[in-house]
Amino acid sequence: WATGDRLVLFTDGLLEARSGAGEDFDVSGVTAALYRSADLAMPEVLPSLLAEAKAHQGCHDFADDVCILAFERRV
Numbered sequence: 787w788a789t790g791d792r793l794v795l796f797t798d799g800l801l802e803a804r805s806g807a808g809e810d811f812d813v814s815g816v817t818a819a820l821y822r823s824a825d826l827a828m829p830e831v832l833p834s835l836l837a838e839a840k841a842h843q844g845c846h847d848f849a850d851d852v853c854i855l856a857f858e859r860r861v
Contacts, residue, residue, distance in 0.1 A: 792828070793857045795837075798821060803839040811842045826857045859860035 787793075792861040796816065819838040823831045832854055840846050 789859050789861060791859050792831075794831070795856075796852065796854045797850075797852060799848050799852040800835075800839055800854065802850050803843040803848060803852075805842055806844050807856055809842075811839050815839070815842060828856060832856055 800816060801810060801812050803815075805811075815838070818837070819835050820831070822838075823834040826834060835854065836852075839848075839852075
């Protein structure tokens with residue numbers, strides 16, 4: 787992998803963030819959120835991703851545990 791590449795790992799609780807209409811945030815929501823945050827510095831990516839998932843579900847508490855790890859190759 788090349789300098790600047792990023793790897794984001796997450797648990798299923800992020801995918802299962804459910805909107806009031808019953809729609810999960812799912813892989814497409816995570817992917818779209820990560821594309822929108824591509825120009826952000828790495829320390830800003832995770833808060834941005836969490837904010838989008840919380841906005842999708844309309845509340846700040848997740849029904850399931852959420853764990854996210856992110857890595858960026860610097861050299």
